[in-house]
Amino acid sequence: MKSISATITLLFLSFLTYGQQSALLNELKNKYEPYYQATHIKMGILLKQNDHFLATRLNFDNDRNTVFNIGSATKTFTAILILQEVERGTLKLSDSIGKFLSPIQNISGSLSVEQLLRHETGLAETVGNQEWDAYHIPTDSILRADVLQNVKPQNKKQIGHFVYTNTNYILLGQILEKINDQSYFDLLKNRIFTPCGLKNTYPYVSKSITNLVHPTDELNEQDQYQGINYKFFADYAFAAGSIASNLEDMALFYEHLYKKQTLISQKSLLQMTNFKNGKYGLGLQKLTIDETEYWGHGGNNYGYAFRNFYNPQTGDMILYFINRFRVPMKNSLNKDLKAILNHQSIPKFRTYKTKEFKDFIGEYVLDGLNIKFSIFEKENFIYFQMQHLKVPLVSYEPNVLLDVSSGIKFMKSSENPNQLIWFQNRKKLMAKKTLLNID
Known part of the structure; x- marks a missing residue:
């Protein structure tokens, strides 16, 4: 009886753990899907641990046969x-x-x-x-x-x-x-x-x-x-x-x-x-x-x-x-x-309105490097674009935008309203607005 009881307990714990991971995967879907939906990206995800598979799809039907x-x-x-x-x-x-x-x-x-x-x-x-x-x-x-x-x-x-x-x-x-x-x-x-x-x-x-x-x-x-x-x-x-x-x-x-x-x-x-x-x-x-x-x-x-x-x-x-x-x-x-x-919770992005970052929007050039980029708003999301690279910017803290692909963090300069501070790899660069945003 003890052996049967122990087996049932292990199966229950396995099912519980699997259910927790499924819930976390659903949280991940809710976290990223709005950003991918805005740019018509379709994504498929498959996780494998032991003999269990977890799968989800972003922005299209959950068809595992998608090639x-x-x-x-x-x-x-x-x-x-x-x-x-x-x-x-x-x-x-x-x-x-x-x-x-x-x-x-x-x-x-x-x-x-x-x-x-x-x-x-x-x-x-x-x-x-x-x-x-x-x-x-x-x-x-x-x-x-x-x-x-x-x-x-x-x-x-x-x-x-x-x-x-x-x-x-x-x-x-x-x-x-x-x-x-x-x-x-x-x-x-x-x-x-x-x-x-x-x-x-x-x-x-x-x-x-x-x-x-x-x-x-x-x-x-x-x-x-x-x-x-x-x-x-x-x-x-x-x-x-x-x-x-x-x-x-x-x-x-x-x-x-x-x-x-x-x-x-x-x-x-x-x-x-x-x-x-x-x-x-x-x-x-x-x-x-x-x-x-x-x-x-x-x-x-x-x-x-x-x-x-x-x-x-x-x-x-x-x-x-x-x-x-x-x-x-x-x-x-x-x-x-x-x-x-690893059965760990995932952080959520801040919910913000684009007007919070209205002053970030514009065309910029990095001081000393002559690298041009833009920050713009589209369909209630804010994007960073440099040449053909275009990525959504998110926020974990007020008045800070982040590109979570490259680790670039943007903050408004307190000294000059037409400058952004570009943080990346512990380095601080200044970006000057070259085309002012006009309402």
């Missing part, structure tokens, strides 16, 4: 395929890429596979610096060959130093195809998707995918679904950022990678997570939230952002996506999600 582009999180998949080749004996991390690929302009054949994996090649970026984006492709002639023809000269001073470059993983995809005489996309399906039982994961984004969340551009907040061209993801982003998936599939994938050894051996996982006193391993990053270490690899692409955090000590997971290139309020969001997993 999105995982962006550069694709690099983890590519690194796994490379490590599988190492385990098969078909390549070594020390092998030069010239052993597998024909000469490519501005790409040294002496670079090693491991240098590609660690972004230590000094190669120039070829994806992400073009003058057009995924939804404004000038022609339909995008081919992978075109991508590699546009690589700028290598910076040899950067060899051996971490400089993140998509070009590295595009080349790794090419190597995988050369070794296997098979497409990278078929390798993904046969050696990762199927063994992990991924049901809503696709090698690249296309309009044919059911339940694909519509990408939205940064500046105008407009739906870009009709502009999707699969060639951008398949031929351009390729092994650096092509994959589409949903949160549950991604959680299952990480479970197989980190805990079940379905894909690679424990030895290979240790290689992936050897960050060499830095923050980048082999297709994985060392991430931190409030000094707690996580493993993962974020992804940003035109109209999509994805974040994933795996705690190697506890097995806890934090995963979320939005239909935008950047994640507004991400630092605050990350801390709050971690707090929910």
Whole structure:
């Protein structure tokens, strides 16, 4: 009887804890949803602790099958395929890429596979610096060959130093195809998707995918679904950022990678997570939230952002996506999600009327740096904008506005009504209003 009673007590406590976390997740939804709703952002969140999942959606129906582009999180998949080749004996991390690929302009054949994996090649970026984006492709002639023809000269001073470059993983995809005489996309399906039982994961984004969340551009907040061209993801982003998936599939994938050894051996996982006193391993990053270490690899692409955090000590997971290139309020969001997993309450933003900060609104320039930015009001929210970066400002205390993504805090100068004080990383800068607000 004592054993039965103890089991019932544990089940009750587990249910109680799960209910508390669900309530906290609902508080988080209420905290962020008004800000994301004002800028047409759709977000999906999935938390995993022990065998429990907690999920919520901001600004759209709670459909767990919603698919999105995982962006550069694709690099983890590519690194796994490379490590599988190492385990098969078909390549070594020390092998030069010239052993597998024909000469490519501005790409040294002496670079090693491991240098590609660690972004230590000094190669120039070829994806992400073009003058057009995924939804404004000038022609339909995008081919992978075109991508590699546009690589700028290598910076040899950067060899051996971490400089993140998509070009590295595009080349790794090419190597995988050369070794296997098979497409990278078929390798993904046969050696990762199927063994992990991924049901809503696709090698690249296309309009044919059911339940694909519509990408939205940064500046105008407009739906870009009709502009999707699969060639951008398949031929351009390729092994650096092509994959589409949903949160549950991604959680299952990480479970197989980190805990079940379905894909690679424990030895290979240790290689992936050897960050060499830095923050980048082999297709994985060392991430931190409030000094707690996580493993993962974020992804940003035109109209999509994805974040994933795996705690190697506890097995806890934090995963979320939005239909935008950047994640507004991400630092605050990350801390709050971690707090929910730790059964801690999350702080609320102050409720304020925009007239409280009427004198903050205007165009500014930072003294001594000539950096221009603006603070403006839209639909009863106040925003900070610098070039294409636009984020909502919140308040935790009277007469103070905060960008919880970057940590910038704005206060009114007591000495000059046309100046703002910009606080960031313990530094204090003055911003002078250049265009006065006129009623």
